[in-house]
Amino acid sequence: MLNILVSIKQVPDTTNIRINPDTGTLIREGVPSIINPYDIVALSLAYQLKLRFKAKVTVITMGPPQAKNALKEAVEFGADRIILLCDRKFAGADTLATSYTLAEAIRFLQREELFDLFLFGKQAIDGDTAQVGPGVANRLGIPVITYVVKIENLDPIHRKIVVHRKTEKGIEVLEAPFPILLTCEKDLSPLPFVPLENILKAQRAEPETFNAEGPLSFQRDKLGLKGSPTQVKKVYTPELKRIGKIYNLDDVSLDDVVSKILDVLRERDLL
Amino acid sequence: MKEVWVYIEQEEGKIHPVSFELLGVAQRLASDLSGRVSALLLGYKVEDIIDEIFAYGAEKIYYLDHQVLSYYRHIPYVKGASELAKKYKPEIFLIGATPLGRDLAGGVATHLETGLTADVTELSIDSETGQLLMTRPAYGGNIMATIVCPHHRPQMATVRPRIFPVPERKSSIKGELIRESVELHEDEAKVKRLAFIPKEKAVNLEYAEVIVAGGKGIGSKDGFSLLAELAKELKGELGASRLAVEAHWIGYEHQVGQTGKTVRPKVYLAFGISGAIQHRAGMQNSDFIVAVNTDPEAPIFQIANLGIVGDWKKVAEALLFAIRKERSTDG
Ligand SMILES: Cc1cc2nc3c(=O)[nH]c(=O)nc-3n(C[C@H](O)[C@H](O)[C@H](O)COP(=O)(O)OP(=O)(O)OC[C@H]3O[C@@H](n4cnc5c(N)ncnc54)[C@H](O)[C@@H]3O)c2cc1C
Numbered sequence: 198m199l200n201i202l203v204s205i206k207q208v209p210d211t212t213n214i215r216i217n218p219d220t221g222t223l224i225r226e227g228v229p230s231i232i233n234p235y236d237i238v239a240l241s242l243a244y245q246l247k248l249r250f251k252a253k254v255t256v257i258t259m260g261p262p263q264a265k266n267a268l269k270e271a272v273e274f275g276a277d278r279i280i281l282l283c284d285r286k287f288a289g290a291d292t293l294a295t296s297y298t299l300a301e302a303i304r305f306l307q308r309e310e311l312f313d314l315f316l317f318g319k320q321a322i323d324g325d326t327a328q329v330g331p332g333v334a335n336r337l338g339i340p341v342i343t344y345v346v347k348i349e350n351l352d353p354i355h356r357k358i359v360v361h362r363k364t365e366k367g368i369e370v371l372e373a374p375f376p377i378l379l380t381c382e383k384d385l386s387p388l389p390f391v392p393l394e395n396i397l398k399a400q401r402a403e404p405e406t407f408n409a410e411g412p413l414s415f416q417r418d419k420l421g422l423k424g425s426p427t428q429v430k431k432v433y434t435p436e437l438k439r440i441g442k443i444y445n446l447d448d449v450s451l452d453d454v455v456s457k458i459l460d461v462l463r464e465r466d467l468l
Numbered sequence: 469m470k471e472v473w474v475y476i477e478q479e480e481g482k483i484h485p486v487s488f489e490l491l492g493v494a495q496r497l498a499s500d501l502s503g504r505v506s507a508l509l510l511g512y513k514v515e516d517i518i519d520e521i522f523a524y525g526a527e528k529i530y531y532l533d534h535q536v537l538s539y540y541r542h543i544p545y546v547k548g549a550s551e552l553a554k555k556y557k558p559e560i561f562l563i564g565a566t567p568l569g570r571d572l573a574g575g576v577a578t579h580l581e582t583g584l585t586a587d588v589t590e591l592s593i594d595s596e597t598g599q600l601l602m603t604r605p606a607y608g609g610n611i612m613a614t615i616v617c618p619h620h621r622p623q624m625a626t627v628r629p630r631i632f633p634v635p636e637r638k639s640s641i642k643g644e645l646i647r648e649s650v651e652l653h654e655d656e657a658k659v660k661r662l663a664f665i666p667k668e669k670a671v672n673l674e675y676a677e678v679i680v681a682g683g684k685g686i687g688s689k690d691g692f693s694l695l696a697e698l699a700k701e702l703k704g705e706l707g708a709s710r711l712a713v714e715a716h717w718i719g720y721e722h723q724v725g726q727t728g729k730t731v732r733p734k735v736y737l738a739f740g741i742s743g744a745i746q747h748r749a750g751m752q753n754s755d756f757i758v759a760v761n762t763d764p765e766a767p768i769f770q771i772a773n774l775g776i777v778g779d780w781k782k783v784a785e786a787l788l789f790a791i792r793k794e795r796s797t798d799g
Binding site: 209211212214215291292293296322323324325326327328329330331332334335336340341342343344359361363364365366367368369370371372373374377425426427428429430431432433434435437440441442443444445446447451452454455456457458459461462465467468 | 479484542543546566567568570571573574575577578579581582583584585586587601605606607608610611612613614615616617618619620658659660661662663664665666667670677678702703704734735737745755756757758764767769770771772773774775776777778779782783786787790791794795
């Protein structure tokens with residue numbers, strides 16, 4: 198049996214974020230929370246693998262109490278076990294503290310059962326760092342392949358996988374043994390059709406909750422804000438200052454503006 | 469002496485231009501710290517590029533040469549870079565925010581247990597504290613955040629390509645080359661490359677001299693055919709806003725902005741693009757911006773060097789005609 202761990206994050210839907218123009222701060226009210234879109238890909242992939250092979254899927258997230266909803270949604274994608282890491286002491290974590298907390302929790306789970314495949318989104322759309330997946334892999338001492346766009350072959354008998362990884366110049370075809378951590382690109386897996394049975398199961402599902410006190414013990418100084426080497430010093434909205442000349446075609450002829458563009462190109466040897 | 473490290477990203481002995489950009493900004497940071505710029509080079513038999521790295525401003529190069537490093541793989545590259553950083557304790561460590569660079573940086577920062585700021589677009593030294601100020605877009609580019617890493621070293625950042633200019637090349641300058649060795653084994657690499665499929669048609673947006681870009685205001689896929697003719701005439705590349713990409717008028721590889729490419733051409737021509745903050749994040753460093761938009765209030769006009777309020781198609785057609793006419797009278 199294939200044992201899969203998926204790590205997800207609940208994020209504000211950044212396409213709906215608005216900024217208060219007077220204070221330069223985020224308006225949080227009315228911004229819906231969603232599962233990070235790349236984590237949805239990871240969940241979808243886990244679901245596809247579950248259909249193809251015998252597999253058990255454990256889904257983990259770190260977040261505030263309402264992140265529970267993200268885990269319930271994961272049950273629609275076939276999650277067998279859901280775990281919420283939730284504690285004030287976890288809050289304010291940067292990527293180093295986040296990867297520490299997740300890795301410790303995973304290590305704890307691995308006392309019971311070892312995972313073959315770890316699936317992470319390539320990045321979360323609120324922070325856009327792409328650092329947590331590689332961070333966790335390094336803490337667990339397992340290999341990581343980032344930006345995976347395709348699973349070419351997965352061989353549960355010989356316990357290895359062949360994947361396509363997107364780089365700037367093309368696609369690398371890579372082979373790796375289990376255990377392996379993959380970070381998922383958008384095209385890796387389509388959304389599955391979710392059967393009604395899963396939706397009903399998701400409604401009833403309750404996650405197991407881990408906090409800073411247990412069931413495992415954490416090094417306090419590595420958690421949350423305290424365990425985060427990076428600090429936000431300042432947040433601001435960039436100011437715009439008008440620098441160029443604006444011509445309106447109601448007032449100026451088309452020939453005139455075209456010759457102005459030609460001048461710009463000519464001055465730079467681009468014609 | 470405090471060292472500002474730049475990771476030299478190379479594939480098959482070809483240096484990624486972002487490494488030169490970082491050598492440039494590292495010179496400014498190092499001089500503010502009265503320190504020096506050092507480069508970290510990992511690879512296999514890539515001696516040929518060493519002079520190139522000196523020419524762009526490295527005073528020292530730490531070179532780790534090993535067969536296991538013949539192509540990029542996470543485990544050996546992370547191990548090599550981390551061990552050397554532990555040994556020499558740089559003050560600052562900069563890595564290009566490319567797919568390979570981001571992959572590497574996340575691993576190295578974990579081993580060094582230090583802070584890492586992703587996708588930075590501004591770097592400076594705080595004159596009071598001497599700390600590195602790393603500024604990056606946050607929350608989908610809606611705001612900018614300045615990040616510091618006060619108590620851990622190195623201060624690490626991945627930096628977006630094309631934010632900083634490539635510094636002047638001074639071929640006569642030579643620095644100190646330090647050959648390093650770290651114990652690496654093929655079997656600890658775990659991952660093996662079976663094949664490589666090069667991109668069919670590489671869109672070289674980031675390093676194009678001219679970009680002809682279209683947005684939602686273009687109205688259709690056909691509109692992009694006209695822009696493509698213009699781009700071809702100017703030997704440039706086609707760019708696009710996210711909404712144009714989402715409308716399937718053009719491929720994602722042409723997207724400019726926060727979630728697309730950062731560009732800095734000599735001339736950026738924006739047709740029917742409103743200039744949302746996420747789009748501007750990718751093109752505001754262009755040398756010269758021409759914007760055509762029917763809405764005089766469009767934010768793109770705030771950063772345009774030459775703005776034209778009017779229909780994009782009229783302007784694009786007239787421009788294409790004028791360029792062709794100029795060519796035919798010239799030749
Ligand atoms: C997390 C996140 C990431 C994002 N990343 C990116 C990114 O990387 N790149 C990006 O571009 N966007 C990005 N966006 C989207 C961005 O916020 C804007 O929605 C997008 O840039 C708008 O595209 P547009 O200017 O083409 O469309 P619109 O904003 O709809 O503007 C169309 C413009 O065309 C003009 N117009 C209409 N008809 C004509 C005509 N006939 N002639 C001339 N002008 C005309 C209109 O006046 C208008 O100004 C991101 C958003 C989020 C939330």
